[in-house]
Amino acid sequence: MIKIVSQKNVFTAGWLLALSALVGTSLMVIVNGHSKPYIAENERQVLLRSLNSVISPDTYTNNILNDVLTVQDKELLGSKEPILVYRARQDTKPIAAALTVIAPNGYNGNIYLLVGIDFSGHITGVRVVKHRETPGLGDAIESKRSNWIESFSKKSLTNPGDAGWKVKRDGGEFDQFTGATITPRAVVGAVHKALIYFKKNRKLIFTIPNVISTNNK
């Protein structure tokens, strides 16, 4: 069935389409406005949960979500962008810091990590925040899929030494996975560099005042 479309019809159709786009966009604005505060609060809770999984909540008393600074070090923190560091304190005494470092050399792009380091330079915990590694192979770095990530606990720059901060295939201490060496190699490297950065900048990390006071990001 072929209809000859008159000019008037084309205009009506155009206006109708524009109107629908307007209605659709307005609906999206409303839904977005409604969900935004909830989403921000949810993300805050998720962040707090993951912070608490790398730094035990019994060890600090401050509001860790609001005690943040940004630092920048392309070589040691894996990104030329500034990254966030959350600080845990007991009253004013520094307890630990959680660094949101990036392992830039994953099998499939960046691996975003949260590395908890106590004041004496020992790892309190590591979690993978975001990654795109091969499902079933590289994703064993996630704490819910295997306990590999726990192998960092209590490690420091002296235990093991520089030579040990590698996967076993490279002569180090940490296990690789069957069929996936690149992913754990990237994570081990990033955690090691985070420790080096922490050692170099420990004083600075705990003395610089907050850059973000009340921010949901």
Add this chain to the structure above:
Amino acid sequence: MSDITAKNIITQGLWSKNQALVALLGLCPLLAVSSTAINGLGLGIATMATLIITNSIVALIRNWIRTEIRIPMFVIIIACVVTAIELLMSAHFHDLYLILGIFVPLIVTNCAIIGRAEAFASKNKLIHSALDGLMMGLGFMLVLVTLGIVREIIGYGTVFGNADLMLGEWASVLTITIFDDYNGLLFAILPPGAFMGLAVLIAIKNKIDRVQEARTKVLDGVPVSLEIKNI
């Protein structure tokens, strides 16, 4: 075109016009996400929900949609619904969102949804369109889960692994390890495995259809040689 009855809609959605096996629509999310049964289930549920909603909306406004601009209208509706689902899920069911959330944006790329809007919902009553959405979605989900099961068994040696991540702690009993001490076959998990798996499923469906067809013809008294049919 066959009559629009509830029974027809059900058989078409689940079998004779199955979006994944017959129409071959929505292959992009299908192949990307069917690496395990649970992932397949997640995308399947999300797709089904979207399909029911978009089909219903399209059926409701079908008399006001002008034919010249129907496709962009469908695109607007689908994009809005998917975005709204994603936002609302993130706001009110955040734990569920953390698991299913990665699947939701994939639904926009599923042409089965626009396909049903065009082929069915724009011509039929609300109730039939909603049922069509449910059944087409269910048919799509069943293929996803089946493909997921096949790939997971070959790839990891398990079925419903990580079910607890999506369904809660109780679901860890669902996980069945078929082969102990299995090293896995990476091929099944990577994209080529998805293509091969889908091809096998389609072949099995076609075989069943042919045997069925031959059998009904024999029953009707028309002799059909299976050998000739199966060339």
